[in-house]
Amino acid sequence: MSIDPNDYEFLSSLVAKRSGLALGAGKEYLLEARLLPIANSLGLTSLAELVRRLRTSRDESLAATITEAMTTNETLFFRDRTPFDELRDQLLPDMIAARQTTRRLRIWSAAASTGQEAYSLLMTLRESFPQLAGWRIEMIGTDISQQALAKAKNGIYSQFEVQRGLPIQLLVKYFRQVPQGWQITDDLRSSVTFRTLNLLESFTSLGEFDLIFCRNVLIYFEQINKTAILDRMEKQLRSDGYLVLGAAETVLGVTNRFQRVRTCKSAVYSPTKSLQTV
Numbered sequence: 666m667s668i669d670p671n672d673y674e675f676l677s678s679l680v681a682k683r684s685g686l687a688l689g690a691g692k693e694y695l696l697e698a699r700l701l702p703i704a705n706s707l708g709l710t711s712l713a714e715l716v717r718r719l720r721t722s723r724d725e726s727l728a729a730t731i732t733e734a735m736t737t738n739e740t741l742f743f744r745d746r747t748p749f750d751e752l753r754d755q756l757l758p759d760m761i762a763a764r765q766t767t768r769r770l771r772i773w774s775a776a777a778s779t780g781q782e783a784y785s786l787l788m789t790l791r792e793s794f795p796q797l798a799g800w801r802i803e804m805i806g807t808d809i810s811q812q813a814l815a816k817a818k819n820g821i822y823s824q825f826e827v828q829r830g831l832p833i834q835l836l837v838k839y840f841r842q843v844p845q846g847w848q849i850t851d852d853l854r855s856s857v858t859f860r861t862l863n864l865l866e867s868f869t870s871l872g873e874f875d876l877i878f879c880r881n882v883l884i885y886f887e888q889i890n891k892t893a894i895l896d897r898m899e900k901q902l903r904s905d906g907y908l909v910l911g912a913a914e915t916v917l918g919v920t921n922r923f924q925r926v927r928t929c930k931s932a933v934y935s936p937t938k939s940l941q942t943v
């Protein structure tokens with residue numbers, strides 16, 4: 666089945682405008698694979714009919730469903746491993762020492778998807794920093810995809826998902842077996858707040874963070890959106906805080922508000938404003 670170029674343009678602009686995701690050219694197969702099931706569920710037989718429905722009805726919830734269907738929610742526990750090791754060995758010890766008075770840490774998983782990143786961060790804290798017991802640790806996970814967030818909140822993962830990246834001793838300690846697979850313990854689940862948030866929109870209401878993980882999402886965005894989001898994130902990051910991007914992401918050529926933390930192998934950045942305060 667081929668997609669009319671005008672319909673392709675209509676759908677890719679709708680998704681880009683609503684989420685920032687830049688589909689680019691030649692992704693007809695992806696549109697079909699993701700959107701044809703939505704069309705079929707409405708009794709429509711083609712993407713052309715789906716586009717006609719969208720053009721005529723201006724159905725907000727259909728537009729949101731389509732946008733959500735085009736997101737890539739791929740994630741895993743302790744993805745890329747090194748950022749979590751560097752957090753444990755280099756970044757957190759100093760940060761914890763600096764916050765002995767406030768005894769408070771705020772962490773944001775900014776494209777949390779189905780929650781593995783936020784839970785990996787929490788497990789890192791629990792495993793390596795018992796001195797944080799009694800501290801106020803706020804872990805917030807946000808994403809545009811309500812479906813992904815529903816799974817994150819439930820915290821139930823398949824055997825396959827827990828086998829990817831999760832050490833067995835952490836599985837035993839922080840999960841319990843349920844009929845559908847493995848569920849994160851209530852204690853850990855209640856330590857994260859997951860909420861819907863579109864990174865294209867304002868996130869000032871989230872407050873200021875010590876650590877922002879924004880991994881494997883900006884890679885899908887146009888440069889102009891990357892710059893705008895990173896510049897706004899810098900405003901939400903404490904001057905001695907850190908931003909962690911995905912392995913294939915960089916701030917180079919995107920913004921000068923962050924500088925690479927040279928001692929880290931992974932994509933860890935600190936705000937350049939920290940230079941002005943020393």
Ligand SMILES: C[S@@+](CC[C@H](N)C(=O)[O-])C[C@H]1O[C@@H](n2cnc3c(N)ncnc32)[C@H](O)[C@@H]1O
Nearest residue numbers: 684736738740776778809810863864880881882
């Ligand atoms: C590939 S996952 C990354 C998950 C996790 N951070 C990781 O690195 O494993 C990308 C996530 O970004 C989310 N996303 C895409 N566009 C977004 C937007 N405009 N605002 C917030 N989240 C968005 C998707 O729904 C998806 O869950």
